[in-house]
Amino acid sequence: MGTGLDLNFLRGDLNPNFNPLIARPAVNFMVRYNFSRAFSVRVNTSYGKLMGSDKLSSNPANNLRDRKFTATLQDWGADLEFNFLNFRSSGTIIKSSWTPTLSLGLGQFRIPNINYKSNGVQNTTNYDAPRFSFNYGFGFKKELNNNLNFTGSFRAVAPVITNGQDAYDGMGFKKNGTITNSYILNPLDNPKVITPNTHVKDMFYHASFTISYVFSRVRCPNPKR
DSSP states (O other), X not given: OEEEEEEEEEESSSOOSOOGGGOEEEEEEEEEEEOSSSEEEEEEEEEEEEEEXXXXXXXXXXXXXXXXXXXXXXXXXXXEEEXXXXXXXXXXXXXXXXXXXXXXXXXXXXXXXXXEEEXXXXXXXXXXXXXXXXXXXXXXXXXXXXXXXXXXXXXXXXXXXXXXXXXTTSOOBOTTSOBSSOOOSOTTSOHHHHOOOOSSOOEEEEEEEEEEEOOXXXXXXXXXX
16 A cells, blocks of 8 residues: 655646646555556545646637636546566566556546636636546556555546536537537637637546555465475
8 A cells, every 4th residue: 555646637628738837736545456467456546636727728719718727636446557577576587676557447536626717707616426537547666675666657537428528627518519608709709610618528637656565475484394
């Protein structure tokens, strides 16, 4: 089991391009079970902040709209991890003190509060009911000593979109192609042309850095010795 720090990112209508300037801190806790040399199961949870800002977008339409939001993100789930190398393996000819990894899993998340600010007007909403997500990512594990590991990973949390819900940053399109609200540049024109909104689904990302403690199996003495 272990704990560490995350950096949370959001890619959505306010930030259609990945931008490290929107990173916000979080804390994580995880429990991992290694059931073979190649595969592990990791149960993890994270709690932290999210932020999005039109000002940080490379799209001039986003800059002109100048909408911003801050939020709290809680998520939890279980991932299947694949180890490429014989990490911490015993009884093998080739052992490795580190390994790259891939992960895939399912989870849930909730956003208990979101604060929006646009044209000087501020309002608050929430997605308090937990929602499902697909999680996937890559990373590495490094053995520090007999009982400690260091893990670094980059994971995507992709919400399962239901009922056309794609507005975790307060903006988006419904399934029928209409926008979720009226924050466009000129309501008299075609909103599909002049709104900065994109059809890219909102997604969250975690850059995680974790220290974990390894509980070794009890080794019975050899009675023949």
